[in-house]
Every structure is written in structure tokens, then in C-alpha cells.
Amino acid sequence: MGSKQVQFWIFASFCFLSFVSFGWYQLVSNSKITSNHIDLSSTAYEQVIEKLEALTFNLGSMVPKDDLTCNCKMDNKLNLLSFEDPEKCGPERNYLQDELKTFKQIDTNGYFSGSRDYSETAHFLPRKCVLFIMRKFWKDRALSPAEKREADIEFNRTASPEAAREVKDESAYKQDPGLFAKCDKGQNATPERYGHKACVSEDYVNLVYNSLIDVSECLEIPPKFITPKLSNESGLHVNAYGIVNDGGIGQFTVQALLDVAQNFDRFKRKIKASSNSACQRLLAIPGALPNSGKDILSTDAERCHVIATPPNPLRSLIYYGVFYHSLKLNASTAFARSSDDKNPEFESVNQLIQQAGISGFDQEKIKQMLFVMSYNSGPGRPVVFFKEWLKYRIQTLNKFPINKNDFNMNYWPERAQMTAKPGEARLSLMKKNGVPLSLAEYLFAYKNSLYIPAVKAQANMLDKGLGVETCTENKFLEL
Amino acid sequence: MHRKQIFRIVIGFMSLFAVIQQSSGNTKLSKNEKKLDVYLEFQNKVTQLEVKLKNEKSSLQKHKIFLKSFKELGKIRKDNPRQKEEQEIEMSLFMDTLLPLPGAKEFNPKSCPEYIKNTKSAMKTYNKEEKEPSVERAIALVQLICQ
Numbered sequence: 001m002g003s004k005q006v007q008f009w010i011f012a013s014f015c016f017l018s019f020v021s022f023g024w025y026q027l028v029s030n031s032k033i034t035s036n037h038i039d040l041s042s043t044a045y046e047q048v049i050e051k052l053e054a055l056t057f058n059l060g061s062m063v064p065k066d067d068l069t070c071n072c073k074m075d076n077k078l079n080l081l082s083f084e085d086p087e088k089c090g091p092e093r094n095y096l097q098d099e100l101k102t103f104k105q106i107d108t109n110g111y112f113s114g115s116r117d118y119s120e121t122a123h124f125l126p127r128k129c130v131l132f133i134m135r136k137f138w139k140d141r142a143l144s145p146a147e148k149r150e151a152d153i154e155f156n157r158t159a160s161p162e163a164a165r166e167v168k169d170e171s172a173y174k175q176d177p178g179l180f181a182k183c184d185k186g187q188n189a190t191p192e193r194y195g196h197k198a199c200v201s202e203d204y205v206n207l208v209y210n211s212l213i214d215v216s217e218c219l220e221i222p223p224k225f226i227t228p229k230l231s232n233e234s235g236l237h238v239n240a241y242g243i244v245n246d247g248g249i250g251q252f253t254v255q256a257l258l259d260v261a262q263n264f265d266r267f268k269r270k271i272k273a274s275s276n277s278a279c280q281r282l283l284a285i286p287g288a289l290p291n292s293g294k295d296i297l298s299t300d301a302e303r304c305h306v307i308a309t310p311p312n313p314l315r316s317l318i319y320y321g322v323f324y325h326s327l328k329l330n331a332s333t334a335f336a337r338s339s340d341d342k343n344p345e346f347e348s349v350n351q352l353i354q355q356a357g358i359s360g361f362d363q364e365k366i367k368q369m370l371f372v373m374s375y376n377s378g379p380g381r382p383v384v385f386f387k388e389w390l391k392y393r394i395q396t397l398n399k400f401p402i403n404k405n406d407f408n409m410n411y412w413p414e415r416a417q418m419t420a421k422p423g424e425a426r427l428s429l430m431k432k433n434g435v436p437l438s439l440a441e442y443l444f445a446y447k448n449s450l451y452i453p454a455v456k457a458q459a460n461m462l463d464k465g466l467g468v469e470t471c472t473e474n475k476f477l478e479l
Numbered sequence: 480m481h482r483k484q485i486f487r488i489v490i491g492f493m494s495l496f497a498v499i500q501q502s503s504g505n506t507k508l509s510k511n512e513k514k515l516d517v518y519l520e521f522q523n524k525v526t527q528l529e530v531k532l533k534n535e536k537s538s539l540q541k542h543k544i545f546l547k548s549f550k551e552l553g554k555i556r557k558d559n560p561r562q563k564e565e566q567e568i569e570m571s572l573f574m575d576t577l578l579p580l581p582g583a584k585e586f587n588p589k590s591c592p593e594y595i596k597n598t599k600s601a602m603k604t605y606n607k608e609e610k611e612p613s614v615e616r617a618i619a620l621v622q623l624i625c626q
Binding site: 244253255256330334337340341342343344345346375376377378379380381383384385387388391392395422423424442445446447 | 546549550552553554556557561563564565567568571572574575576577578580581582583584585600601602603604605606607608609611
């Protein structure tokens with residue numbers, strides 16, 4: 001070997017060692033500067049591996065992936081949620097793709113149509129709650145009678161004899177209702193009823209989640225309170241369209257939109273005056289906030305106003321925020337009413353609670369139940385029903401004192417009871433053997449209302465699928 | 480005391496007891512016979528009130544007539560046993576829909592549009608299928624007073 005060759009190898013080795021030492025120093029010093037937590041790795045080797053992995057992760061994607069685990073099976077994957085691939089959804093379920101692209105065009109900063117660091121808002125409401133709800137809602141495809149019959153035959157091929165379904169004549173099957181809408185003709189158009197759910201792609205979920213989080217933050221609405229309710233109503237789908245033309249993510253009816261219009265201007269002023277970054281982002285989307293309450297279109301024929309995207313789901317969620325606050329105020333006022341000048345026999349909720357011996361119960365939780373019911377029945381009626389239930393229960397207090405089970409909302413009636421007419425006919429099927437009805441049973445027996453148990457069931461589904469209180473509040477709808 | 484005297488006293492007490500028992504039974508029976516159908520009475524009183532209001536022109540006078548009947552409605556419910564639950568709910572919905580209408584001191588016919596608006600708002604529903612005729616009847620009553 002010549003001296004030049006030796007020199008070359010010495011120089012090359014020196015360069016390599018210098019490079020490795022410099023890299024090593026960089027990794028160690030970076031870890032000291034950026035890491036605020038105690039590193040529990042036992043060896044320097046493990047630390048280097050971790051740092052290299054972190055480096056690779058950060059280089060690989062600018063946004064860290066959030067947790068998508070669940071106690072569920074989705075798309076044949078156990079314990080992992082997944083987005084739907086638009087290429088696999090097929091043309092009949094890809095009808096929102098163009099609208100999502102249009103939203104991207106008007107959302108020049110990508111506030112709502114882009115992705116964010118979802119780990120930052122996970123404590124508020126994890127993104128997987130929205131994905132889970134959107135995927136679980138109703139059915140992906142509305143089936144025809146022939147398809148339903150075929151599905152029963154297919155099911156029986158692998159089912160045990162006990163679980164086998166009765167395969168009836170095609171005429172005995174009903175067409176699934178179209179619970180979604182298309183608003184291809186724009187925001188002021190009449191929705192066209194449609195049977196299939198839009199493809200739950202990552203872009204679609206991000207748009208809904210980003211909108212929900214920003215509206216919740218700007219208008220100070222607890223997201224874990226409204227999530228089970230929205231899950232029950234629209235499954236967080238921008239184009240949900242109920243049987244009575246209740247439309248959009250907030251499932252607005254004429255009366256609800258009139259209420260929003262009445263209160264809208266006050267809230268718009270607040271949003272405009274706010275320095276909160278979430279409020280600023282809402283203002284950046286054209287049409288999300290109409291000029292004034294007078295511009296809110298409320299008739300059934302104009303329901304695309306709260307369905308068409310853009311600017312929905314943002315507009316519909318802002319309306320939902322306005323509705324939440326005005327309804328809460330009205331429901332609280334009805335609950336707190338203490339007298340009636342015209343009627344000396346008037347009994348307030350508070351008086352009846354005292355008489356019923358339940359003043360020690362958490363009244364905020366009771367109020368919360370009635371507030372949830374008022375989304376459907378309005379702010380006044382649930383208080384009347386509750387007072388009547390208290391009067392009914394006061395009669396049997398000696399034998400059956402009221403306990404927390406009387407407020408149990410984990411209730412669902414049997415099919416036969418549901419088909420019976422509300423009132424004495426339905427009561428006779430409820431077989432209580434003299435035991436008084438709970439609040440949930442009373443509301444079902446006499447007012448045909450299962451709204452609170454339905455929202456509670458959604459909360460239970462979320463707790464079971466994604467972990468207790470991941471998407472719901474602590475002790476939601478229970479004492 | 481002689482045996483016969485004791486026997487007479489015992490027989491006397493027993494007869495007295497029997498008479499008391501019978502009379503209390505009769506009282507119960509007469510109460511049952513007179514048992515008021517509160518719901519029917521309530522509906523009749525509202526119908527009578529509607530007729531009276533239609534025959535009166537002054538809103539102030541109408542309001543006075545209304546107040547008298549409204550008080551009576553509260554009293555017959557209070558003085559009588561609870562009726563069927565559906566009927567109780569219906570009567571309460573009717574009365575509570577009228578909560579925004581003020582008493583004698585505050586009533587001002589000029590504020591009628593506000594009373595009508597607030598009455599409509601008191602028991603509004605967001606569920607189109609949730610029809611309550613008693614709520615509609617109460618709203619119509621306020622409109623009658625304000626006509």
C-alpha cells in the first residue's frame with residue numbers, strides 16, 4: 001500500500017468519525033433542549049433509536065397521527081377505526097366529493113378543509129369520536145325490498161339455525177327511507193331526498209371535526225355534551241335529512257330556525273368582536289355567518305340553507321351554537337318559574353321537589369335531562385311533564401320513595417309497547433304490578449317520548465366503543 | 480249493676496256503633512255519587528269562558544272574566560283527587576301555556592302582541608309530530624282576550 005493510499009484512508013476514517021461524533025452530539029443536545037420530560041430509556045443506544053424514530057416520524061409527516069383505537073371491529077380490522085377510501089365507496093356514495101373540493105377552494109388557509117395537529121384538540125374531543133359516529137350512523141346504503149330479502153338469505157347461509165332470519169316474500173319488505181339529501185342546485189334550493197350515506201373519507205371527517213371544534217370553542221359549547229345528541233340526530237352528517245324535513249348536521253326544523261334567526265344578530269356581534277382564533281377562523285369562510293338573522297331561510301322548501309356545502313357544516317353548526325344557548329336559557333327559565341299571579345294554586349318545580357323528598361338529588365343533572373328533551377319538545381313542555389310526574393309520584397311516596405333509579409335513562413321499551421297507543425293502553429302492557437313508573441317510563445307511556453333514553457343510548461354506544469368519557473361528559477344523563 | 484242493665488248497655492253501644500258505621504258508609508257513598516269529573520268540568524269551564532269572551536268587547540273586561548275562571552280552574556283541580564295522567568298533563572299544558580299572560584295589575588291591552596308572542600313561545604315544540612290541542616286552545620284564548 002502506498003503512502004498516498006494510507007493518507008487517504010486515515011483522512012476518510014477521520015471524516016467518518018467526525019461525522020458520526022457530530023451527529024451523536026446533535027442528537028444528544030437536541031434531546032436536552034426539546035425534551036421536557038424525563039427520559040426513561042435505560043441506555044444511550046435506546047435513546048438514539050428513539051430519537052431516530054422520532055426524527056423519521058417528523059420527517060415522514062408534518063402532522064402526527066392521532067389515536068384511532070376503539071373497542072370495535074371496522075372494515076374487518078379489530079380495535080382500529082378507519083376512514084373510507086373514496087375509490088372504494090363507489091359513485092353512489094361519492095356525491096360529496098365535488099362539494100368538498102369547492103370548500104377547499106374557498107377555505108384558502110385550509111382552516112377547515114385541511115388537517116390539523118389532532119393531538120392538540122384531543123382533550124377537547126378526540127377526532128376519532130367524529131369518525132366513529134359518522135361511520136356508525138344509520139346505513140351506508142338504503143336497501144330496496146329485493147336487496148333486503150337477499151341480505152336475509154345471505155345471512156342465513158352462515159347463521160346458526162336459532163339465529164336464522166325468516167325469509168319473507170319481497171312484498172313484505174319495506175324500502176329503506178332516504179335519510180340524506182342532495183343540494184346540487186345550491187344553498188337556497190329544496191333538498192332532493194337520497195338514500196345513501198356520503199363516503200366517510202378523511203377529508204370529510206376533517207371538515208366536520210374542524211368545524212365542530214372551532215364552533216364549540218368560539219361559542220363556548222361543551223363538545224362532549226352535544227356529541228351524543230348530534231350522534232342521535234344527524235350522525236354528524238352534513239346532509240342528514242329527517243322524515244319531517246329536519247335538515248343538516250343540526251337537524252333544523254322551521255321552529256328551530258326561527259329561534260336561531262331571532263337570536264342570531266347578538267351572537268354574530270359577539271363572534272365578530274372576539275379575539276379568539278377559533279372565532280377568527282369562522283369569519284374567514286364566506287357565507288358561514290349570514291349578514292343578519294333576516295337572511296336565515298327557515299321554510300322546508302329552503303332547507304338546503306343548512307345542508308349545502310360550502311358553507312355547511314360550518315353554518316349549520318354556528319346556528320346550532322346559537323340554538324344551544326337560547327334554548328338553555330329558556331329551559332332554565334321554565335324550570336325556575338316560582339309563581340303565577342293568576343293562579344294561587346300554582347306549584348313550582350322547586351316546591352314539588354321538596355314535597356317529593358328529592359331536594360338532595362343533583363338538580364343540575366335533572367335540569368340537564370329536561371334540557372336534552374327540550375331540543376325536541378321545546379323548552380316549556382318537558383318542565384310540565386316533569387312536574388306532572390312528580391305529582392304522580394308524590395301520591396305513592398309512602399310505599400315507594402323516589403330513588404335515583406327513578407331517573408335512570410337506560411331504558412328502552414319492548415316492541416309491543418311501542419306499537420300500543422300512548423296512555424292507558426300502553427300502560428297496561430308495561431306490567432309494573434303496582435310499582436310506579438320511572439321518569440323515562442312515564443314520558444314514554446303518556447307522551448310517547450323516548451328522546452332522553454335515545455341520547456343516553458348514543459352516549460353508551462360511544463363509551464363502549466371508544467372508552468368511558470372519551471366522547472361524553474362524566475355521568476352524562478344520570479344522577 | 481244488674482246483669483240485665485249491663486246487657487242493655489252493651490246492646491245500646493253495639494246499636495250506636497252500627498248506626499255510626501252505617502252513616503259513615505252513606506257519607507262515603509254520597510261522596511262517590513257526587514265525585515266530580517274534574518277533567519270534564521275543566522273542559523266545560525273553558526268552553527263557557529270562550530263563549531263569555533266572544534260576547535265581550537273590551538280586552539280589559541275580557542281579562543277580568545278570564546282571571547276569575549282561571550282561578551276556578553286551579554281550585555277545582557286542587558280540591559279534587561288526581562285524574563287520569565293524560566288528563567292531568569293536558570290540563571297542566573293548558574294552564575302553563577297561559578303563564579306569560581300577566582295578572583290584573585300588570586295587564587295592558589297595548590301589550591297584547593307581546594302576550595300572544597310569548598304564549599306561542601311558552602310551549603313551542605321543534606317536533607312537528609308532537610301535537611297538543613290544549614296548547615293550541617290556550618293560545619286561541621289569549622287571542623280572544625286580545626281581540
